[in-house]
Amino acid sequence: MSMNTQGRPTGTGTGGATGTGSSLLPDEPLLFEVGDTEHSGVDLPEVELDTTHLDGYVRQTPLNIAGLTEPEALRHYVRLSRLNYSIDGGMYPLGSCTMKHNPRLNEKMARLPGFGDIHPLQPLSTVQGALELMESLGAWLMTLTNTAAVCLTPKAGAHGELAGMMAIKAAHEARGEGHRNVVLVPDSAHGTNPATAAFLGYTVTSIPARADGTVDVEAVKAALSPRVAAIMLTNPNTCGLFEPQVIEIAAAVHEAGAYFYCDGANFNAIMGVVRPGDLGIDAMHINLHKTFSTPHGGGGPGAGPVVLSEALAPFAPVPFVQRSGAGYDLVEHPADGHLGRITAFNGQMGMYVRALTYMLSHGGDGLAQAARDAVLNANYIKARLEGAFAVPFPDYPTMHEALFDDSTLEGTGVSTLDFAKAMIDEGYHPMTMYFPLVVHGAMLVEPTESESRQTLDQFCDVMLDLAKDARAGNAPRCTSAPTRAPRRRLDETRAARHPPLNWEPPVELPQAAE
Amino acid sequence: MRYLPHSDAERAEMLAVIGATSVDDLFSAVPRAAFRTEPLALPAHAPEFIVEQQMRAMAGRNRAAGDGPFFLGAGAYRHHVPASVDHLIQRSEWLTAYTPYQPEVSQGTLQMLFEFQTQVANLTGMDVANASMYDGSTATAEAVLMARRLTRRDRIVLSSGLHPHYRDVVRTYVGDGPDLVSVPYELAGSLPMTIDDQTAAIVVQTPDFYGSLRNVRELADIAHDAGALLIVVVTEVVSLGLLEAPGALGADIVVAEGQSIGNALNYGGPYVGLMATRKEFIRQMPGRLCGETVDADGNRGFVLTLSTREQHIRREKATSNICTNSGLCALAFSIHMSLLGEAGLRRLARLNHSRAVALHKALSAVPGVEILNKTFFNELTIRLPVAAAPVADTLARQNILAGVPVSRLEPSDPHVADLLVLAATELTTDDDIAALAAGLTEALK
Numbered sequence: 010m011s012m013n014t015q016g017r018p019t020g021t022g023t024g025g026a027t028g029t030g031s032s033l034l035p036d037e038p039l040l041f042e043v044g045d046t047e048h049s050g051v052d053l054p055e056v057e058l059d060t061t062h063l064d065g066y067v068r069q070t071p072l073n074i075a076g077l078t079e080p081e082a083l084r085h086y087v088r089l090s091r092l093n094y095s096i097d098g099g100m101y102p103l104g105s106c107t108m109k110h111n112p113r114l115n116e117k118m119a120r121l122p123g124f125g126d127i128h129p130l131q132p133l134s135t136v137q138g139a140l141e142l143m144e145s146l147g148a149w150l151m152t153l154t155n156t157a158a159v160c161l162t163p164k165a166g167a168h169g170e171l172a173g174m175m176a177i178k179a180a181h182e183a184r185g186e187g188h189r190n191v192v193l194v195p196d197s198a199h200g201t202n203p204a205t206a207a208f209l210g211y212t213v214t215s216i217p218a219r220a221d222g223t224v225d226v227e228a229v230k231a232a233l234s235p236r237v238a239a240i241m242l243t244n245p246n247t248c249g250l251f252e253p254q255v256i257e258i259a260a261a262v263h264e265a266g267a268y269f270y271c272d273g274a275n276f277n278a279i280m281g282v283v284r285p286g287d288l289g290i291d292a293m294h295i296n297l298h299k300t301f302s303t304p305h306g307g308g309g310p311g312a313g314p315v316v317l318s319e320a321l322a323p324f325a326p327v328p329f330v331q332r333s334g335a336g337y338d339l340v341e342h343p344a345d346g347h348l349g350r351i352t353a354f355n356g357q358m359g360m361y362v363r364a365l366t367y368m369l370s371h372g373g374d375g376l377a378q379a380a381r382d383a384v385l386n387a388n389y390i391k392a393r394l395e396g397a398f399a400v401p402f403p404d405y406p407t408m409h410e411a412l413f414d415d416s417t418l419e420g421t422g423v424s425t426l427d428f429a430k431a432m433i434d435e436g437y438h439p440m441t442m443y444f445p446l447v448v449h450g451a452m453l454v455e456p457t458e459s460e461s462r463q464t465l466d467q468f469c470d471v472m473l474d475l476a477k478d479a480r481a482g483n484a485p486r487c488t489s490a491p492t493r494a495p496r497r498r499l500d501e502t503r504a505a506r507h508p509p510l511n512w513e514p515p516v517e518l519p520q521a522a523e
Numbered sequence: 524m525r526y527l528p529h530s531d532a533e534r535a536e537m538l539a540v541i542g543a544t545s546v547d548d549l550f551s552a553v554p555r556a557a558f559r560t561e562p563l564a565l566p567a568h569a570p571e572f573i574v575e576q577q578m579r580a581m582a583g584r585n586r587a588a589g590d591g592p593f594f595l596g597a598g599a600y601r602h603h604v605p606a607s608v609d610h611l612i613q614r615s616e617w618l619t620a621y622t623p624y625q626p627e628v629s630q631g632t633l634q635m636l637f638e639f640q641t642q643v644a645n646l647t648g649m650d651v652a653n654a655s656m657y658d659g660s661t662a663t664a665e666a667v668l669m670a671r672r673l674t675r676r677d678r679i680v681l682s683s684g685l686h687p688h689y690r691d692v693v694r695t696y697v698g699d700g701p702d703l704v705s706v707p708y709e710l711a712g713s714l715p716m717t718i719d720d721q722t723a724a725i726v727v728q729t730p731d732f733y734g735s736l737r738n739v740r741e742l743a744d745i746a747h748d749a750g751a752l753l754i755v756v757v758t759e760v761v762s763l764g765l766l767e768a769p770g771a772l773g774a775d776i777v778v779a780e781g782q783s784i785g786n787a788l789n790y791g792g793p794y795v796g797l798m799a800t801r802k803e804f805i806r807q808m809p810g811r812l813c814g815e816t817v818d819a820d821g822n823r824g825f826v827l828t829l830s831t832r833e834q835h836i837r838r839e840k841a842t843s844n845i846c847t848n849s850g851l852c853a854l855a856f857s858i859h860m861s862l863l864g865e866a867g868l869r870r871l872a873r874l875n876h877s878r879a880v881a882l883h884k885a886l887s888a889v890p891g892v893e894i895l896n897k898t899f900f901n902e903l904t905i906r907l908p909v910a911a912a913p914v915a916d917t918l919a920r921q922n923i924l925a926g927v928p929v930s931r932l933e934p935s936d937p938h939v940a941d942l943l944v945l946a947a948t949e950l951t952t953d954d955d956i957a958a959l960a961a962g963l964t965e966a967l968k
Contacts, residue, residue: 036822040638040861049867051605053949056870056877063765063876064898066736070768073645076864079607086635086858090616093623093631097615110526111619114571120609120787123582128595129791130927131586132919138584139790145581152563164657164792165847167834175695204834204844213839251552281565282550287557298847306612306851307632308622308811309655310793326695342934349695353598353660353688353780354791362578369574373565375524381546382527385537388549392541406549430627439625444835461528462537494627497819499826501626508814508828510651510805511641 034495037088041512044075050082073514092495093307094438100464104410104441104453105199105247107277107299109383112370115302115363124362129354133339139358140337144330146365150295150316153376155286158322160329161314162356166274167201169294169313170241172351174209176292176317176324177239177268183324183346186266189238195224197248197445202241202272211238218447222248222402222412226257233265243272244288245279247445248402249387249410249453259289268292268321276300277457278384278409281377291318297357301364312360326351382458383409386465390454393469397476401448409457415450423479425450427487434486434493435471524568588788591922592955594882596902596946597732597932598659598686598758599791600783602871603950608785608858612851622811622850626826627818632850633825636813639857646763646860647777648770649799653810654827655853656796656845659780660689663726663756664696665809665843666776666798670724670752672807672842678722682742683708684731686758687932693726708733709938714742718749724776728756729766733895733944734902736766743773752776760784760797761948762900764872776800784863785855795852806832809843871949875901878947885960886945891967895942902946904929907967911943914966923962 060067077085094101101108119125127136147159160176163169174192181189192206195216203213214232219225229240240262244252252258259269271285271293277300279285285293297303297312305311317325326348328341343349371379384407391400391411398413415425429439429452441453456465478486491497529537534546543549550558569577588601595601612618616631623629623636636654643652656662667679679697681690683706690705697703704717718725725746729737739755746753755769757779769777781795782788800808806829814828834841863871879901886892886905893906907914911928918925926945933939947956 037634039634040857041641044861044864046865049864049870050607050862051867051871053867053870053874056873058873059877059880062880062883062896062898064736066766066898068763068765068767070648070771072764072865072868074642074860074863074865074868076867077861079605079862082858082862083607083611085861086611086617087614089631089634090611090614091631092629092634093616093620094625094628095616096619098619101621103621106621108619108621112526114574116613116618118575118578118582119789121579121582122587122589123579123585125787125789126587126589126601127585127790128588128593128601128788128924129599130595130597130931131588131924132916134916135586135919135924136790138581141584142581149565152565164661165845167844167846168657168661171844200834200836200838200841201844201846203839204837204841207839207841208844251550253552253554256554256557279553281563282559283553283557284559284563288554296847304618304851305621305847306618307620307629307635307854308850309847310657310795310849310852311847312793341931350660350688350691351695352658352692352792353686354658357792358790359787359793366574366578369566369569369577370526370571371524372568373563375527375568376565377559377562378524378527382529382534384549385529385534385541385546388541388543389537405552406543408549429625433625433628438621438628458527462533491627495630496627496822496824499626499818499824500816501826501828503816505814505828505831508805508812510812510814510828511637511644 034091035088037085039512040085041075043081043085044077046073046076048076048078050077050079099436100460100468101438102440102454102456103438104455105274107455107457109302109457110459111302111304112367114370115366118366119359119362124358137336140330140339142365143361144337146361149368150314153280153284154293154316155284156316157319158317158325159314160317160325161361162326162352163294163313163315164352164357165309165311166294166296166313167205168351169315170201170205171208172326173270173292173294173315174205175348176321177270178209179324179346179348180321181238189236191237193229193232193237193240195242197246197447198241198243199247199272199274206241221404222250223252224258226254226261229258230261233261233267237265237267239268239270241270241272243274245275245408249407249412250402250405251408255288263289274299275409278380280380281373282380291321297360297364302367303360303363310357310360312357324348328355379458386456386458386460387411389465390456390469394472397473410453410455412448413452414448417476418479421479422484423487425452427490428475430498431475431487431490433491437468437471592958593924594926594945594947594959595924597927597944598688598780599788600759600946600948601788601950602783602948604785604787604859605862608855611858612855617854618851623827626824630824633813635854635857637815637825639853640813642857642860643797644799647799648768649777650802651805652797652799653808653812655849656798656810657849658792658794658796659758659778660692662778662796662798663689664693666754666778667693667697667724667726669776669807669809670754673804674723674752676721676723677702678719679703680714680717680722680725681705682714682725682727683711684733684735684737685726685728685756686732689756715745718745718751720749722749722751724752724754726754726756728758730759730762730900730902733904734899735896736898736900739769739772739774754778759901761872761875764868765876766900781856785859786852793849793852795849795856805829807842810845810848874949878949878951879903882945882947882956885956889960889963892963901948902944904942904944907941907943910940915943917966918962921962923959925959
């Protein structure tokens with residue numbers, strides 16, 4: 010095993026004889042390989058154990074939790090962090106994920122003791138500021154969407170879908186229409202949509218997209234029947250297009266006695282410019298971690314408040330905030346048809362604080378400007394790349410993201426996956442690939458409003474150069490990529506077949522040299 | 524606007540490249556009736572210091588837990604989080620990364636998740652854990668659905684003492700009906716009678732909502748004899764540093780609220796749900812999983828794996844609709860846990876128990892107070908001679924947050940109106956306990 014200049018093994022203990030680390034990006038062993046069960050980074054008094062009230066339940070099973078002192082922990086987690094790509098480190102053009110700038114004021118505000126250090130079951134008289142914040146966030150969301158009610162508690166977008174679809178189910182049952190068991194989902198939808206519908210026992214009927222990438226109101230009408238409970242439509246859709254017939258679709262859905270669930274994952278394109286309530290939606294979740302800049306944190310936490318129309322408002326899950334005299338009340342127990350809890354406590358307060366901070370920073374004018382800049386940026390990328398990359402749906406201007414197919418790579422031996430991996434070697438996080446499913450080898454690029462023109466130009470130059478090189482026969486630049494990342498391509502098949510999902514101690518422990 | 528990089532001149536240049544005359548043109552697919560060119564009736568953008576003043580004013584209208592004696596628990600606990608945890612999770616590379624779908628540039632997050640999964644598996648005494656759920660309550664509901672898939676049976680028995688919010692979430696998820704049985708506390712002994720050959724799982728919380736330790740092994744035997752699974756719920760994860768691992772007592776699925784380690788109270792979220800199970804049940808487990816593999820050069824690396832369970836691949840056939848989970852909260856948990864280590868977690872758990880013993884002793888001396896627990900970890904339930912909620916309100920006016928009146932969660936159950944649930948942690952001082960005892964004594968006079 011080789012040693013780096015700090016005298017630490019660079020290898021990871023398995024596989025190759027040497028690690029791939031450079032002096033600035035050293036490989037990092039697993040926690041369980043650097044720590045042990047004796048070390049601790051927290052000083053706590055040793056107290057005598059009084060077992061009177063433990064009735065024989067004292068733990069006999071070893072914990073096997075490795076410990077690190079504080080300097081060791083800092084080094085472990087700082088080194089690990091440097092193996093990650095991040096928005097702060099570079100453009101993160103993941104389509105449909107809205108990787109925008111995460112303002113640090115949001116983080117500072119979420120950590121005020123008055124927000125971060127309050128318990129969800131404190132007497133309401135001691136948390137009036139928290140209820141005011143929730144009321145205020147809800148008011149912003151209802152104004153931006155022109156809707157009648159909001160349920161703040163969903164923990165993420167998919168959880169918001171669940172809450173919204175549960176409200177739809179409850180509304181049908183309340184009118185004696187509980188037999189409606191079909192949900193229409195366009196085939197370009199996020200996977201969470203059909204998963205949510207199926208979760209609630211609905212049968213999913215897929216609606217194919219038109220050749221122009223949008224949903225045909227006639228196709229919706231043909232699928233509507235007295236058995237249809239709802240349509241789940243993403244708008245702007247996952248091809249980056251605003252659904253031009255959305256108002257007609259809403260009317261047809263309502264005419265058939267069904268509800269319109271709108272997936273609001275792409276609300277960033279239209280906030281302050283289009284109010285979904287004006288389009289006829291009945292429910293829509295809003296990903297605070299996309300549109301309202303709360304950080305993605307390596308996969309969460311998110312927050313997915315769902316706004317509801319007048320028709321669905323009576324079915325909103327508890328809890329929700331109500332004005333009460335000069336103050337605020339929290340309605341915690343369902344009455345008159347309201348749904349019960351979808352989570353313990355009050356939802357993602359930490360995310361509410363960040364999102365409201367962002368809203369107050371931007372104001373109504375700034376949010377609209379952000380949406381317009383997001384759309385401008387996506388169209389700029391489309392304009393700069395469309396000579397070299399095929400745009401599958403050229404009939405409409407794109408909204409917040411630009412979609413390309415892989416026809417430019419045909420015959421080059423380079424796939425969308427290879428191309429995406431080559432972006433890594435050029436210093437970019439890849440775009441979303443192979444989604445939406447309706448486009449062959451899809452590459453979905455969402456720049457967001459946070460990128461400067463200079464950054465967009467550099468990005469486009471790299472895309473053009475890579476495509477040119479691939480077509481000129483230099484496939485290995487893509488097919489062998491990445492070569493400059495902390496790891497080369499990983500064997501995902503092996504992981505899925507024989508997955509070690511946690512660390513097991515080696516059979517023979519090497520003796521540490523003293 | 525400080526977050527938007529373009530100048531108007533740059534916008535104009537970009538429009539020229541696009542071949543549009545105004546940004547409005549790019550919204551041409553929007554029906555004109557719904558397209559707005561005027562700003563909405565909302566406040567205009569504001570400087571950072573103004574926003575900060577507004578937010579501080581709102582925060583100032585809340586009484587922070589640290590501002591005086593504090594005894595609330597009931598599923599969310601105030602513990603000390605080392606300063607280095609919050610520093611580390613705010614590093615850009617952790618905070619502003621997405622879900623690790625591109626493993627070559629996400630090894631930090633992936634290795635952390637692999638370590639997290641190992642910590643959770645070892646802590647619960649189970650074979651495998653996933654990469655986190657939203658929180659303990661939704662993890663419980665997902666565990667119930669998982670048990671139904673595994674057993675192909677429908678009946679779920681919720682044992683007495685399950686957190687009322689958790690029970691409510693399960694009810695919202697699976698629907699109220701004959702397949703969901705909730706055993707009341709006073710009838711705890713009748714649980715075996717509710718088990719039949721259509722029972723998918725028994726759900727038991729330990730320590731339970733009232734703070735008592737439950738006989739998990741006995742329930743595991745009852746469940747297994749009927750061909751059902753045992754789901755163990757832990758809302759105070761620090762307890763696992765002192766109490767036997769559910770896996771060693773026969774649990775099939777363990778779910779927990781991980782907030783106590785690394786995460787602030789945050790008025791209820793974001794928190795981090797833990798879920799662990801037996802190896803043979805992996806393919807029915809919801810949520811993301813991180814696994815070890817090698818890269819093209821044979822070096823060890825980590826990837827998200829077994830995604831054929833998940834919605835982005837399986838769509839309507841997925842095990843769950845969950846997508847985003849609690850990545851950053853899992854990181855905070857994992858860092859705090861590695862700072863504690865086995866030795867630290869054991870000390871922390873013993874310290875929590877000893878503070879609760881001190882609380883128990885002080886409350887025993889308050890006239891009129893009856894302590895219901897024979898066993899406890901760091902939480903107790905007391906019966907007052909009067910309704911508990913007004914007493915808690917009275918004490919709150921004296922800046923003592925005395926505990927959670929059970930009526931807050933169970934308003935329709937008259938049997939619990941006089942009950943108060945109180946927790947003690949390493950942050951509970953002797954002075955806090957003395958203030959509580961004095962306040963209670965006075966309030967009950």
